[in-house]
Amino acid sequence: MKKKITLKDIAKELDVSVSTVSKSLKDSPEIGDDTREKVKAFAKLYNYKPNNIAISLKNRMTKNIALIIPEIVNDFFASVIHGVEEIANKNGYNVLVCLSNESFRKEVVNIETLATGGAVDGFIISLSKETQLKSDFNHLIEVENQGMPLVMFDRITDQVLCDKVIIDDARGAYNAVSHLIEKGRKKIALITTVDYISVGHLRTHGYFKALLDHGMDFNPDLVVRIEEVESCQEPIRKLLDSQEVDAVFTVNELFAVTVMKEIKSIGKQIPKDIAIVGFSDGRLLQHATPGISTVSQHGDEMGRVAARMLIKRLQSEKEEESFSTRVIKTTLIERESSI
Amino acid sequence: MKKKITLKDIAKELDVSVSTVSKSLKDSPEIGDDTREKVKAFAKLYNYKPNNIAISLKNRMTKNIALIIPEIVNDFFASVIHGVEEIANKNGYNVLVCLSNESFRKEVVNIETLATGGAVDGFIISLSKETQLKSDFNHLIEVENQGMPLVMFDRITDQVLCDKVIIDDARGAYNAVSHLIEKGRKKIALITTVDYISVGHLRTHGYFKALLDHGMDFNPDLVVRIEEVESCQEPIRKLLDSQEVDAVFTVNELFAVTVMKEIKSIGKQIPKDIAIVGFSDGRLLQHATPGISTVSQHGDEMGRVAARMLIKRLQSEKEEESFSTRVIKTTLIERESSI
DNA sequence: GGGCGTTACTATAACGGTTTCGTGTTGACA
DNA sequence: TGTCAACACGAAACCGTTATAGTAACGCCC
Numbered sequence: 098m099k100k101k102i103t104l105k106d107i108a109k110e111l112d113v114s115v116s117t118v119s120k121s122l123k124d125s126p127e128i129g130d131d132t133r134e135k136v137k138a139f140a141k142l143y144n145y146k147p148n149n150i151a152i153s154l155k156n157r158m159t160k161n162i163a164l165i166i167p168e169i170v171n172d173f174f175a176s177v178i179h180g181v182e183e184i185a186n187k188n189g190y191n192v193l194v195c196l197s198n199e200s201f202r203k204e205v206v207n208i209e210t211l212a213t214g215g216a217v218d219g220f221i222i223s224l225s226k227e228t229q230l231k232s233d234f235n236h237l238i239e240v241e242n243q244g245m246p247l248v249m250f251d252r253i254t255d256q257v258l259c260d261k262v263i264i265d266d267a268r269g270a271y272n273a274v275s276h277l278i279e280k281g282r283k284k285i286a287l288i289t290t291v292d293y294i295s296v297g298h299l300r301t302h303g304y305f306k307a308l309l310d311h312g313m314d315f316n317p318d319l320v321v322r323i324e325e326v327e328s329c330q331e332p333i334r335k336l337l338d339s340q341e342v343d344a345v346f347t348v349n350e351l352f353a354v355t356v357m358k359e360i361k362s363i364g365k366q367i368p369k370d371i372a373i374v375g376f377s378d379g380r381l382l383q384h385a386t387p388g389i390s391t392v393s394q395h396g397d398e399m400g401r402v403a404a405r406m407l408i409k410r411l412q413s414e415k416e417e418e419s420f421s422t423r424v425i426k427t428t429l430i431e432r433e434s435s436i
Numbered sequence: 437m438k439k440k441i442t443l444k445d446i447a448k449e450l451d452v453s454v455s456t457v458s459k460s461l462k463d464s465p466e467i468g469d470d471t472r473e474k475v476k477a478f479a480k481l482y483n484y485k486p487n488n489i490a491i492s493l494k495n496r497m498t499k500n501i502a503l504i505i506p507e508i509v510n511d512f513f514a515s516v517i518h519g520v521e522e523i524a525n526k527n528g529y530n531v532l533v534c535l536s537n538e539s540f541r542k543e544v545v546n547i548e549t550l551a552t553g554g555a556v557d558g559f560i561i562s563l564s565k566e567t568q569l570k571s572d573f574n575h576l577i578e579v580e581n582q583g584m585p586l587v588m589f590d591r592i593t594d595q596v597l598c599d600k601v602i603i604d605d606a607r608g609a610y611n612a613v614s615h616l617i618e619k620g621r622k623k624i625a626l627i628t629t630v631d632y633i634s635v636g637h638l639r640t641h642g643y644f645k646a647l648l649d650h651g652m653d654f655n656p657d658l659v660v661r662i663e664e665v666e667s668c669q670e671p672i673r674k675l676l677d678s679q680e681v682d683a684v685f686t687v688n689e690l691f692a693v694t695v696m697k698e699i700k701s702i703g704k705q706i707p708k709d710i711a712i713v714g715f716s717d718g719r720l721l722q723h724a725t726p727g728i729s730t731v732s733q734h735g736d737e738m739g740r741v742a743a744r745m746l747i748k749r750l751q752s753e754k755e756e757e758s759f760s761t762r763v764i765k766t767t768l769i770e771r772e773s774s775i
Numbered sequence: 776g777g778g779c780g781t782t783a784c785t786a787t788a789a790c791g792g793t794t795t796c797g798t799g800t801t802g803a804c805a
Numbered sequence: 806t807g808t809c810a811a812c813a814c815g816a817a818a819c820c821g822t823t824a825t826a827g828t829a830a831c832g833c834c835c
Binding site: 442443444454455458459462486487489490491493494495 | 820823
Binding site for chain 2: 178
């Protein structure tokens, strides 16, 4: 265990002052060529690396940004992580990925420890379900009050003023349902979440609007609102048993594969008897047989945009007063399930 | 933007010294009751929180541990994360999740920035594919040399001396293949990776041993080694076209669902014509239709064990010289694909 | 009433850097 | 030869906290 070498060690060894060493390594013009080279050579030889903690303490910034996501096994959030990391690393920032696990408490604890401990310079966050349900955003408002920049993406709230990145959920759903209508489907069911999930709500809205715009009548019996995501099988089965449907649009991946499973189990064929379009482009839909059509959210692009917004704010001296909301376009990915 | 309040601020305000404030907040017996209460009340009122960076600098430890995983959209790694977080948080540690994206370069950069920058106290890591291929472990050896504890899990190497947590990959595969044999399957194919992936290698080994122990003859034509995970469809299709098989064992999730897709596309039935058992208990297998049997790795338990090993080392003063390797038991999860 | 032990604090150094300001030496120039 | 700027470097303050080493003030005791 060789202990780490510090500026002081180098200074003592070369019989110069600490400031000279520091300046030499930063190519300060104050230092003569020979001294500078001597210091640099020595530093390289002993593999000197500055202690980031000391630097953070000195200039009150950490070059870390926290990315808080509700769940990890989710291709959408995974691609957001990639996007954020790409831009962050390019700008010399580290990304701390933190999981809220859809829990309000964990979200609050995460944010408080990171913010008050001074571990990060800013946050990028997608709200947990529980937070959206409780509508308690004090921890986020507190972060803003401390002067820490905050960017929200995907699952957002209008009760916190900050930069935001979203997709046009309503339009994505609208396009998906329109696609089904154009394929000649008449009885299109919707599997959605309860309304407090902002994105579920908006996607539901898109479904309604598409039906309306295409002059189709709306049948409330074709809409299923899932309370418990884990036990979505039961209500879906009930729908398929009781209603005559020829297409299903779901607001997420899991509902889509569950629908597929149930359709198969009652002996119907996809897409001949019933077509499916899901939401979010993950592996569950990609690797299903048959492949399931879906609305791609372009998570990596969201991540990149969010990271750029945050870093821009971190680097601007003055406190910019106006916040902006960027909307990322969605794309419909057509697969076998809705031909 | 209210700036953060420091010990000095409190000291100035209450007209005492900084040390008095610090000691009061830490309930030092040196401080009189009235002073202590006064300080505490003031601190609470102004919501004082110590600056962790300064504390880290002071006692040369960060209370952070880095968890480096190769990919994020993977239920196994996700459950490992949960396990690690559970134990870490319980012991007052933060977990920084870092992605290597199966890239050697990114793995090295991640480790170097975190280690030399002094951002974490220790590492828990599962090697990237590329690292295993290159067999270059200098970055890890360097970490050990710096006296930083390192725990490796799942994808490990015996070229680095440190604590390790693994599952008995060979035995897991052995049990899976034995299960197929017991179900009366005679021609069991294996879809595996190239040998440099340690776990793929071991699982392949278990397959061979199971055949051997059950007195079955081994047909090399039934073994497919996938080079490029992304394009595994082609070789799998070739196998099913050219060979008469009644069961397939795969060393991961993706291969299993791809096998399923191909079996369906040639009009055969699962499990009547061909049974499938995969490896790793993720959502891809869980939500496939039919559900695919698999070997569960108990990722959360691995994570917990790894975290405990790391923290134990962090908290022991003396440098323990002997390293241990813990083996986590696997479980066979039987689903419709191998009834 | 001088020495001694508490009590309740304060002063200071240290962690590892960065940065501002100061200073001794040199050379150019009037 | 005296003056002044340029050069090359060192001293010290600072970031926020903790730990160690003082140090006043007080009471007690022989």
